[in-house]
Amino acid sequence: MGKELILNAFAITSPAHLSPGLWRHPRNKTTKYKTLKFWTNLAQLLDKANFHALFIADVLGPYDVYKGPANAGPALPSGAQFPINDPLYAVPAMAAATKNLTFGVTASTTYDAPYALARRFSTVDHLAEGRVAWNIVTSYLDSAARNFGLDTQIEHDERYRIADEYMDVVYKLWEGSWRDDAVVEDEKTGQYAVPERVRQIHHKGKYFKVPGPHLCEPSLQRTPFLFQAGTSAAGKEFGAKHAEAIFVGAQHPEQLRPNVDAIRKLAKEKYGRDPSHIKIVAGITLIAAETDEAAKKKHDELLSYGDKEGALALFGGWTGIDLSSYSEDEDFRFVELPKGAQSMVNRWASTVPGSDNLPWNKARIAEFLILGGMQAKIVGSGKTIVDELERWVEIAGIDGFNLAHIVNPGSFEDIIEFVIPELQKRGLFRKGVEKEGATAREAYLGSPWLLDDHYGHKFRWAAGEELPPYAKDEAELQKEAK
Numbered sequence: 488m489g490k491e492l493i494l495n496a497f498a499i500t501s502p503a504h505l506s507p508g509l510w511r512h513p514r515n516k517t518t519k520y521k522t523l524k525f526w527t528n529l530a531q532l533l534d535k536a537n538f539h540a541l542f543i544a545d546v547l548g549p550y551d552v553y554k555g556p557a558n559a560g561p562a563l564p565s566g567a568q569f570p571i572n573d574p575l576y577a578v579p580a581m582a583a584a585t586k587n588l589t590f591g592v593t594a595s596t597t598y599d600a601p602y603a604l605a606r607r608f609s610t611v612d613h614l615a616e617g618r619v620a621w622n623i624v625t626s627y628l629d630s631a632a633r634n635f636g637l638d639t640q641i642e643h644d645e646r647y648r649i650a651d652e653y654m655d656v657v658y659k660l661w662e663g664s665w666r667d668d669a670v671v672e673d674e675k676t677g678q679y680a681v682p683e684r685v686r687q688i689h690h691k692g693k694y695f696k697v698p699g700p701h702l703c704e705p706s707l708q709r710t711p712f713l714f715q716a717g718t719s720a721a722g723k724e725f726g727a728k729h730a731e732a733i734f735v736g737a738q739h740p741e742q743l744r745p746n747v748d749a750i751r752k753l754a755k756e757k758y759g760r761d762p763s764h765i766k767i768v769a770g771i772t773l774i775a776a777e778t779d780e781a782a783k784k785k786h787d788e789l790l791s792y793g794d795k796e797g798a799l800a801l802f803g804g805w806t807g808i809d810l811s812s813y814s815e816d817e818d819f820r821f822v823e824l825p826k827g828a829q830s831m832v833n834r835w836a837s838t839v840p841g842s843d844n845l846p847w848n849k850a851r852i853a854e855f856l857i858l859g860g861m862q863a864k865i866v867g868s869g870k871t872i873v874d875e876l877e878r879w880v881e882i883a884g885i886d887g888f889n890l891a892h893i894v895n896p897g898s899f900e901d902i903i904e905f906v907i908p909e910l911q912k913r914g915l916f917r918k919g920v921e922k923e924g925a926t927a928r929e930a931y932l933g934s935p936w937l938l939d940d941h942y943g944h945k946f947r948w949a950a951g952e953e954l955p956p957y958a959k960d961e962a963e964l965q966k967e968a969k
């Protein structure tokens with residue numbers, strides 16, 4: 488029997504996430520993404536099946552590179568991540584409708600001010616009684632940059648340097664502005680909170696100036712559970728230092744292993760963390776049915792609803808490459824594309840049997856992306872899928888999966904009907920929870936607060952301490968500087 492896996496469901500507050508055009512499918516309810524009922528129904532479905540989290544992706548601009556520049560038109564018929572609502576607002580309603588499911592919400596360190604983000608997450612973590620995680624992203628769309636007043640995106644590694652200081656600001660607000668025992672609600676003394684136990688943070692760095700104090704009293708987790716998904720060198724570095732769980736992706740588990748090892752090694756050697764304190768989950772798309780044959784049929788039927796223009800719009804946003812300037816029959820395995828996109832197409836081709844005889848032109852790229860985007864796909868019966876998932880876990884050394892949908896809730900219903908029972912039979916997935924109403928961090932790591940070996944731990948102001956440890960260190964440094 489293997490170890491129990493983490494399973495997250497991956498969604499977005501938009502008609503289409505990674506399957507453009509599928510909003511028309513009878514088992515897809517995503518046109519209702521703007522209603523609370525859609526979200527509370529989904530949350531209840533996942534909670535009952537013991538999923539660990541619902542993860543909600545987010546982008547802050549349309550995918551407007553294809554047939555561009557700045558043309559959001561091709562994304563619209565397919566609903567490809569546009570229109571898109573803010574993911575945070577439905578979380579308290581979903582929390583109220585469920586017992587144990589946790590909620591991962593994407594928010595950007597490039598476009599959100601840390602003072603405001605810290606307040607929003609504290610608020611929702613209070614309302615959700617600690618069941619909130621933050622998917623920390625630095626964002627990748629030029630369309631977002633333009634709408635936040637920039638001509639183009641801030642350079643990639645610079646975004647991560649900003650994000651690193653950003654984390655200092657939010658740790659200071661979440662962990663170090665209010666002492667554990669600041670709120671006393673003492674009717675005798677007439678004190679809701681004790682003034683000496685709430686402090687300004689006086690943050691003054693290269694990118695941010697935030698005096699504090701934090702507007703919210705500490706929520707159950709203080710810092711929401713931290714997810715991240717960087718794959719570049721700077722992204723891995725950031726994840727190894729700050730993330731408590733990391734999303735990774737690849738077409739084959741063999742491709743994933745070096746990334747997983749690199750993250751754990753960095754975490755251990757550079758940041759002194761126990762590598763098992765970072766949970767690594769792989770993004771994957773499952774098409775499940777009663778038999779392999781039925782799953783293959785389901786795959787073809789789903790594909791018939793796909794929208795190729797929408798897929799090419801997504802490709803444009805992810806890569807920054809506008810394929811409309813190439814002819815219909817160009818085979819992109821052999822065309823030099825910027826930013827490593829040619830080798831990416833070759834990796835995709837390597838997953839499709841018979842690719843040697845097929846041109847990888849625009850139509851094929853679109854077809855490849857229509858069901859689940861760039862994520863690896865497994866099509867089959869519960870047994871076939873679980874055999875493959877086991878192989879992924881073994882080869883890649885991961886802790887679980889982030890399961891995308893093609894139709895929502897249809898794909899999750901199929902996973903619950905065909906995949907989860909097989910996982911449970913093999914002891915690979917929980918049948919209940921260890922602790923009712925656990926916070927997100929307890930569900931993943933068994934601890935309510937940042938673990939002792941996490942970088943953010945030194946910011947925490949514990950009961951009885953004159954100052955949080957980081958502030959004492961800072962005071963020393965300032966004295967030395969004088």
Ligand SMILES: Cc1cc2nc3c(=O)[nH]c(=O)nc-3n(C[C@H](O)[C@H](O)[C@H](O)COP(=O)(O)O)c2cc1C
Nearest residue numbers: 544545593624626716717718719722734735736770
């Ligand atoms: C499973 C998964 C989910 C992601 N979700 C988002 C998202 O919702 N919003 C976003 O801006 N980026 C998202 N990303 C992109 C990452 O934040 C990151 O930009 C990407 O993995 C490239 O890594 P790099 O930033 O280190 O180059 C996601 C990546 C993965 C693998």
